[in-house]
Amino acid sequence: MxxxxxxxxxxxxxxxxxxxxxxxxxxxxxxxxxxxxxxxxxxxxxxxxxxxxxxxxxxxxxxxxxxxxxxxxxxxxxxxxxxxxxxxxxxxxxxxxxxxxxxxxxxxxxxxxxxxxxxxxxxxxxxxxxxxxxxxxxxxxxxxxxxxxxxxxxxxxxxxxxxxxxxxxxxxxxxxTSGTTGRPKGVMLTHGNIWWNAVNVDSIVDTRSDDVNLAVAPLFHIGGLNALTLRTLVRGGTVVLRRGFDPEQCQNDLVQHRVNSLFAVPAMYAALARVPGFADADLSSLRAAIVAGAPVPPQLITDYAERGILLQQAWGLTETAPFATHLPAELTAKKTGSAGVAMPYTEIRLVDPVTGAVIQEADTRGELCVRGPNVTPGYWNNPDATRAAFDDAGWFHSGDIAHRDEDGCYYIVDRLKDMIISGGENVYPAEVERVLAAYPGVLEAAVIGVPDPKWGETVLAVLTCESGTSPTLEDVRAFTGRHLARYKLPTRILVAEQLPRNASGKLVKSELRRWVDAQRQHVESV
Known part of the structure; x- marks a missing residue:
């Protein structure tokens, strides 16, 4: 042919x-x-x-x-x-x-x-x-x-x-890549990678040729460019293009232009939900609201569902152009917090990050690996990085830890490199962050490991809070202790005005660690 x-x-x-x-x-x-x-x-x-x-x-x-x-x-x-x-x-x-x-x-x-x-x-x-x-x-x-x-x-x-x-x-x-650690690597994306992502999206998301898509995420980010924007342009729809994200303008655009599709990172959706009038705004045209690019708090999905908007969580990376998994809208309530199932033309599997053995059992954590026509062929002028990312069978190793339930839905746990080892036990920051995000008055939460003479590492939590909210470590530990094992509980907390994020909306933990180091004398701890 x-x-x-x-x-x-x-x-x-x-x-x-x-x-x-x-x-x-x-x-x-x-x-x-x-x-x-x-x-x-x-x-x-x-x-x-x-x-x-x-x-x-x-x-x-x-x-x-x-x-x-x-x-x-x-x-x-x-x-x-x-x-x-x-x-x-x-x-x-x-x-x-x-x-x-x-x-x-x-x-x-x-x-x-x-x-x-x-x-x-x-x-x-x-x-x-x-x-x-x-x-x-x-x-x-x-x-x-x-x-x-x-x-x-x-x-x-x-x-x-x-x-x-x-x-x-x-x-x-x-x-x-955003380069949160080390020098950014140039991810090579072919026209086939771009095209097959569109086929995947059109196969599982309710996108239509005459859609109105709102583009507010940075277009230099693969999600902003290739989740929906480029596809809408070449397929026949209209892209409402903004130079950047402003929550109030975003709400006005959603209403005025009767927007059907939107890609945004969790922090954007959270900011949009805080805009005055959000509860009453007519967003009935929005049927393809995709959230990805950073860990998604289940409470955010629940809040939007109560508003009548079914956020569709997806997972992927620049290397997967961008989506490898997607949770259909009809499963939003049943599988809240899941990144969904493999895209139709993409393969997903979990492997043991130490032994490399394929994990077949449900509810067992492993590294997510991806293979398919939407996956990058490698990194520009960097054969060492390419060899490190792909195994001999052509599977791309994402560095993300996840588990799969009995229905085949994947749940992202954390980045492998961000894992905290406390007293020999693995602590995944995203798991703790999801619980902390539900604490009354907490807007955002970020967790890192800090040295501890007894346990090797323990959990430090950085919180941003609503005005008038001043959580104490005792209260935070009591709240999180109802949901998490004791070794996962924060032993120290800091309250910040905002969390450091890059232009893609991703939390930059290297910058957070530097800020924490400068604030350590003010940390309340046990």
Whole structure:
């Protein structure tokens, strides 16, 4: 059978020939599929004039925007590799990514221009494009000779070549992991990985061709980009695109645009639930509300279910593009807290993290391993990391610990590397965090292990609380002791204004540990 062109550029072009709703509503402006397709083709022609070729890497640094989408589709048009960069990274981290991927071109918003200029001498970038076509992001009067204005590349006087046909094994995206420890690794995602995730989602989630999807999660994150946004664009729906997440604006968008699908991390859903008027807002159109990207407190799912919204928990990583499991909406109440079952075209299994033996028994903890066409082929320029992540049978080892119930539903316990060993017993922070999140007045909870002369490690809890809530260690231990074994109970607590999270909404425990070390003299302990 002949190979099939699965280029997103081709799909967008096919859509543009049909009378559909706006492809994007960006900060109040409607953009048709034809306009997006045409602009991306013009952008691609301008980039080709500056030497960008198939397989070259083109990086984008900025917030959610039309420029982000134009860059993505222009890259696909040429068969180049798109590299979305976390806009919250420091100069040294951005330098590492641009150097590691060997970026030919970098497209930058004004707010990040000076940062990129500071690393220009140390990276191999040959073409610097400054986004100057977005009213939401005004440009400085004299940005410097190194920069080519995007508007110069978006001219119709260049011949627009046909798009490059792209197939399953062609590299689409280099997405660098959040780098909470060590240097970020470039996860290679092929067009097949991207495409098969869409097939998985459409097979099990109630998504439709005319959906309205709200994109508020960062698009440089695989969940923000490929959970629903890209699929909605190429399939015929409308993406309501916001530069960032604002809880009140999110609620207004859900109501005003009759949003059908939303991907967000737990912290976003929690913030949305605290917006005044949330209890009475008309969210009846929202039928595909997916939550993933961080541990999901069961109480959050329960709270939304009482509101009439069935949050569908999913699990995956950048390496799985992003979903490997999903809990169908009809099981939300019955299996609260479960990350669901394997996606239709993805295999899941548990293995003993020490022996590597496959775990067949229910309710037995092991490391989650994934295999399927949505799984990355490996890490860019990092064969050692690739070998460490995959076994000889091609299973990707996620580093997440989970167990499976008798019905085949998986429950994520924690990251293997975050496990606390106290007196020879394994303590999984996420298990303790779920209980702490239900303590009256606690908004968020994070647990880490701290050295203890008697037990080796014990549990320290960091809490954020509602105004007027001041939990004592005694009260916290009494509450958690009703749900957890004694060795899992916090022996020390700290109250913080907020927990450190990266731009993807994930808790950064390395930063939390540094903050705890600076606060240790104030820790109440037993």
């Amino acid at each position: 002949a190979a099939v062109d699965i280029s997103p550029t081709a799909a967008l072009r096919r859509r543009s020939q049909l009378p559909t709703a706006p492809a994007v509503i960006y900060e109040g402006r409607e953009i048709s599929a034809d306009e997006l397709s045409r602009t991306a083709a013009e952008f691609a022609a301008g980039l080709a004039d500056r030497g960008l070729r198939r397989g070259d890497r083109i990086a984008y640094l900025g917030l959610n925007s039309m420029t982000f989408l134009q860059t993505l589709f222009a890259a696909a048009h040429l068969g180049a590799v798109f590299v979305p960069v976390n806009f919250r990274l420091a100069a040294d981290e951005v330098q590492h990514i641009l150097h590691d991927c060997g970026a030919h071109t970098v497209v930058v918003e004004e707010g990040h221009r000076e940062l990129v200029e500071s690393v220009v001498p140390d990276v191999p970038v040959r073409c610097h494009v400054l986004a100057d076509t977005d009213p939401q992001c005004p440009v400085a009067a004299a940005p410097g000779a190194v920069w080519t204005p995007l508007s110069d590349l978006l001219t119709s006087d260049r011949p627009v070549r046909d798009h490059v046909a792209l197939y399953q094994d062609d590299l689409a995206v280099l997405m660098y």
